[in-house]
Amino acid sequence: MRYYSIEKDIVEIKEDDKRVSIVGTVVRKNTTKYSMIVDDGTGEIEVYTDTLFDIGNLVRVIGRIFKDDTSRLCINAEIIQDFSGFDVALYQKVRIMEGKL
Numbered sequence: 001m002r003y004y005s006i007e008k009d010i011v012e013i014k015e016d017d018k019r020v021s022i023v024g025t026v027v028r029k030n031t032t033k034y035s036m037i038v039d040d041g042t043g044e045i046e047v048y049t050d051t052l053f054d055i056g057n058l059v060r061v062i063g064r065i066f067k068d069d070t071s072r073l074c075i076n077a078e079i080i081q082d083f084s085g086f087d088v089a090l091y092q093k094v095r096i097m098e099g100k101l
Contacts, residue, residue, distance in 0.1 A: 010043035021062045049077035058083040
């Protein structure tokens with residue numbers, strides 16, 4: 001069974017979440033582990049992916065939650081979208097109107 005993704009802020013992600021969707025900025029990347037750190041303003045999370053974006057790029061990540069070997073929550077990306085040109089302020093206003101912020 002494939003779980004649907006739940007739109008979350010990074011700070012809201014819990015271990016029992018199956019699949020999440022986040023929007024954030026790439027702040028660091030690790031070419032050795034093929035991962036990048038994404039920050040959405042509420043926190044940071046490591047995203048493992050086969051496509052690394054440049055630092056400063058705005059991305060949407062959809063993927064499964066897991067704990068790494070240090071028990072930190074991470075995302076195994078299934079989909080990553082380039083959100084350059086995305087209006088983050090408008091997105092946050094809509095989330096407030098929906099009662100999600």
